[in-house]
Amino acid sequence: MTQGRTRTMDATFAPVVENPRAGGRIVLVCEHASNHIPARWGDLGLSAEQRRAHIAWDPGALAVARGLARQLDAVLVHAPVSRLVYDCNRAPDMAGAMPARSEVHDIPGNAAITGDERLARTESVYLPWVHGLHAVIQRRIALGQHPVIVTVHSFTPIYFGKPRRVELGVIHDADPALAVAILAAAQRHTRLNAELNAPYSALDDVTHTLRLQATPYGLPNVMLEIRNDLIADASACAAMAQTLAPVINMGVVEIQRQAKAG
Amino acid sequence: MTQGRTRTMDATFAPVVENPRAGGRIVLVCEHASNHIPARWGDLGLSAEQRRAHIAWDPGALAVARGLARQLDAVLVHAPVSRLVYDCNRAPDMAGAMPARSEVHDIPGNAAITGDERLARTESVYLPWVHGLHAVIQRRIALGQHPVIVTVHSFTPIYFGKPRRVELGVIHDADPALAVAILAAAQRHTRLNAELNAPYSALDDVTHTLRLQATPYGLPNVMLEIRNDLIADASACAAMAQTLAPVINMGVVEIQRQAKAG
Numbered sequence: 001m002t003q004g005r006t007r008t009m010d011a012t013f014a015p016v017v018e019n020p021r022a023g024g025r026i027v028l029v030c031e032h033a034s035n036h037i038p039a040r041w042g043d044l045g046l047s048a049e050q051r052r053a054h055i056a057w058d059p060g061a062l063a064v065a066r067g068l069a070r071q072l073d074a075v076l077v078h079a080p081v082s083r084l085v086y087d088c089n090r091a092p093d094m095a096g097a098m099p100a101r102s103e104v105h106d107i108p109g110n111a112a113i114t115g116d117e118r119l120a121r122t123e124s125v126y127l128p129w130v131h132g133l134h135a136v137i138q139r140r141i142a143l144g145q146h147p148v149i150v151t152v153h154s155f156t157p158i159y160f161g162k163p164r165r166v167e168l169g170v171i172h173d174a175d176p177a178l179a180v181a182i183l184a185a186a187q188r189h190t191r192l193n194a195e196l197n198a199p200y201s202a203l204d205d206v207t208h209t210l211r212l213q214a215t216p217y218g219l220p221n222v223m224l225e226i227r228n229d230l231i232a233d234a235s236a237c238a239a240m241a242q243t244l245a246p247v248i249n250m251g252v253v254e255i256q257r258q259a260k261a262g
Numbered sequence: 263m264t265q266g267r268t269r270t271m272d273a274t275f276a277p278v279v280e281n282p283r284a285g286g287r288i289v290l291v292c293e294h295a296s297n298h299i300p301a302r303w304g305d306l307g308l309s310a311e312q313r314r315a316h317i318a319w320d321p322g323a324l325a326v327a328r329g330l331a332r333q334l335d336a337v338l339v340h341a342p343v344s345r346l347v348y349d350c351n352r353a354p355d356m357a358g359a360m361p362a363r364s365e366v367h368d369i370p371g372n373a374a375i376t377g378d379e380r381l382a383r384t385e386s387v388y389l390p391w392v393h394g395l396h397a398v399i400q401r402r403i404a405l406g407q408h409p410v411i412v413t414v415h416s417f418t419p420i421y422f423g424k425p426r427r428v429e430l431g432v433i434h435d436a437d438p439a440l441a442v443a444i445l446a447a448a449q450r451h452t453r454l455n456a457e458l459n460a461p462y463s464a465l466d467d468v469t470h471t472l473r474l475q476a477t478p479y480g481l482p483n484v485m486l487e488i489r490n491d492l493i494a495d496a497s498a499c500a501a502m503a504q505t506l507a508p509v510i511n512m513g514v515v516e517i518q519r520q521a522k523a524g
Contacts, residue, residue, distance in 0.1 A: 091479050092404040115405050122404040123397075130400075131393040135385075138392075142354040142384040143377050211478040216470070217353050 013038070013125050015077050015132040018066065024073035025252065027137055029151040030065045031088040031129075031209060032058035033078035041085050045108025055102040056082045058154040060231030060240075065152040067241025072248065074150075075140075077133045079125075084110065086125035089151075089208050092118065096205070097126070103160060130212065137213055148178065148252055149214040149221040154228040155199055168194040168244075169225030173202050173210040177258065178220040182251035189250070190243050199225065220255050224248075275300070275387045277339050277394040280328065286335035287514065289399055291413040292327045293350040293391075293471060294320035295340035303347050307370025317364040318344045320416040322493030322502075327414040329503025334510065336412075337402075339395045341387075346372065348387035351413075351470050354380065358467070359388070365422060392474065399475055410440065410514055411476040411483040416490040417461055430456040430506075431487030435464050435472040439520065440482040444513035451512070452505050461487065482517050486510075 016033075035057035037044060043051065050056070062078055069076040079088045084107055090097040098121055100110045113121075140147045157164055168186055172179035179196060186194035200206055207223060214221035224244070231237045278295075297318035299306060305313065312318070324340055331338040341350045346369055352359040360383055362372045375383075402409045419426055430448055434441035441458060448456040462468055469485060476483035486506070493499045 092400055093406070093479075119401060119404045122400055127393075127397055127400060130396065131389075134392065135389055138354055138384055138389060139381060142381045144355070208478070212474075216473040216478065217355075 013081050014128045016080055017132070017136060018076040018078070019069045019073075020075055020136070022069070022073050022075045025146055025148045026072050026074040026248065027140070027147045027149050028065050028069055028072075028074050028076040029133060029149060029209060029213075030058070030062050030076065030078035030153075031151065032083050032153060033062035033065070034080050035082045036080060037082050037085055041109060044084055044110065046084070046105075050105055051082075053105075054154070054156040054228060055105050055107075056084050058152075059228045060226065060237050061152050061154045063234060063237035064154075064226060064231055064240050064244070067238050068150075068152065068245055068248065071241060071245035075136060077136055079129050081125050086121045088126060088129040089206065091208055092122045092126060094205060094208075097122075103156075133209075133213060137217070137219070141217065147219055149210065149219050150248060151209055151221075151223045153223065153225045154231060155225050157227050157229045159199070164199050164227065166193055166195045166198045167227045167230060168192045169196075169198045169200075169223075170194060171197050171201055171207065171223040171225060173207040173221060173223075174215050175218075175221065177255050178222045178251055181254035181258075182222055182224075182247060185247045185250035185254070186244075189247060192243070220252070222251070275343055276390045278342055279394070279398060280338040280340070281331045281335075282337055282398070284331070284335050284337045287408055287410045288334050288336040288510065289402070289409045289411050290327050290331055290334075290336050290338040291395060291411060291471060291475075292320075292324050292338065292340035292415075293413065294345050294415060295324035295327070296342050297344045298342060299344050299347055303371060306346055306372065308346070308367075312367055313344075315367075316416070316418040316490060317367050317369075318346050320414075321490045322488065322499050323414050323416045325496060325499035326416075326488060326493055326502050326506070329500050330412075330414065330507055330510070333503060333507035337398060339398055341391050343387050348383045350388060350391040351468065353470055354384045354388060356467060356470075359384075365418075395471075395475055399479070399481070403479065409481055411472065411481050412510060413471055413483075413485045415485060415487045416493060417487050419489050419491045421461070426461050426489065428455055428457045428460045429489045429492060430454040431460045431462075431485075432456060433459050433463055433469065433485040433487060435469040435483060435485075436477050437480075437483065439517050440484045440513055443516035443520075444484055444486075444509060447509045447512035447516070448506075451509060454505070482514070484513070 098110050137147050170179045170183040183196050210221045231240050360372050399409050432441045432445040445458050472483045493502050
């Protein structure tokens with residue numbers, strides 16, 4: 001147990017917390033912020049191009065989340081390791097946690113993971129992530145700050161050869177209130193093609209973070225998915241944050257109104 | 263953040279893990295195992311008698327859980343601090359987390375808790391508890407062991423002056439399957455007056471641990487409540503463990519059968 005505990009506390013793969021003293025209610029979360037593969041996992045048998053592709057991370061998501069953090073006075077928590085080493089939005093027994101295949105790509109370094117290796121990745125990436133994010137949220141709850149959890153993702157415009165028309169996906173877990181309010185604001189106040197529970201939904205097991213960090217505490221929560229061709233460079237990311245910050249704010253104001261009315 | 267992180271890692275209030283290499287599926291949990299009040303909180307303004315009473319802990323629960331751990335080849339995780347300092351089965355914003363009153367007793371040391379003190383107790387008791395238990399469960403998930411979560415509690419036979427007839431309460435959160443199976447086994451194979459969701463239920467916010475540690479992972483789970491006059495000394499605790507171990511086993515076998523059939 002002692003060895004396991006030491007590995008769990010390994011500071012290297014702890015989540016990065018930006019803007020920790022932010023005063024706003026919103027906690028921004030970016031599970032797929034980085035395509036970094038730490039040296040101990042080599043290149044997982046992938047080409048440099050594959051390691052830059054959407055299978056390794058959510059391109060643009062971190063830059064958009066940083067823009068949102070500034071505009072919403074929000075704390076931002078993001079993961080420092082590629083989802084191909086461990087996908088922090090998956091439980092350790094899900095196939096996608098350490099995927100052997102992602103879209104059309106085989107991941108050779110994940111083809112034959114032993115139980116010990118599965119345990120090592122869980123301890124060195126997943127546990128520090130979950131516990132670090134949980135601590136940020138619980139400190140705010142203890143101080144009476146009523147956090148709102150917003151996870152920020154991006155998706156590829158072409159998946160299995162098929163183009164996707166949706167530009168902004170607004171996805172909910174058990175409690176749809178915030179997602180519905182944000183979708184309404186996006187449809188009213190932006191030109192984005194915004195859809196509820198697209199390009200996928202909680203039924204596809206993509207809401208693990210919400211299920212674990214928000215739902216048990218009754219915290220309002222939503223997962224945002226942005227098509228990555230719309231956030232392909234720094235200025236596009238900044239513009240998207242400008243567009244989405246007021247939309248998210250309107251959503252939060254709306255659920256606060258509903259809570260008062262109810 | 264650094265100061266907070268250091269306090270969170272304080273080994274003093276980390277959960278106690280017994281039988282860590284157990285081979286069985288069951289993870290036994292005892293949130294209210296101890297009535298220990300660490301020196302920094304003095305006596306919370308309570309008499310020695312009050313600090314020995316059910317308001318401070320669940321008398322007998324740990325001894326029963328230890329007996330179960332032996333008989334079921336189960337790992338046991340228990341909290342080392344009194345529920346009056348921090349009730350590890352409550353979120354930090356619940357009134358019961360650091361209660362100012364418990365049943366008919368005022369808790370003077372909890373009468374006027376500041377935000378900083380609420381944060382300090384959350385960091386030094388609640389976070390190490392949640393993260394320690396979570397790590398035990400996730401390691402088992404990573405190794406493909408399909409954990410089953412069973413929390414062990416005791417309740418006072420007289421509450422607000424009224425006697426309680428129920429002897430064994432079997433309480434569920436979102437997934438009732440294991441509770442229903444264990445209740446059926448208890449009614450068939452013991453003389454205990456066993457009831458579902460008594461003396462209280464998830465609606466009373468008593469299933470926080472199950473909601474946080476089991477439900478998001480789809481793990482079978484149940485909360486057991488034993489009337490504490492039935493486990494008042496070591497031999498009564500041992501006998502209760504003898505009675506309940508086969509009942510719990512039958513419940514687990516039944517849900518395994520259902521999973522195969524379904």
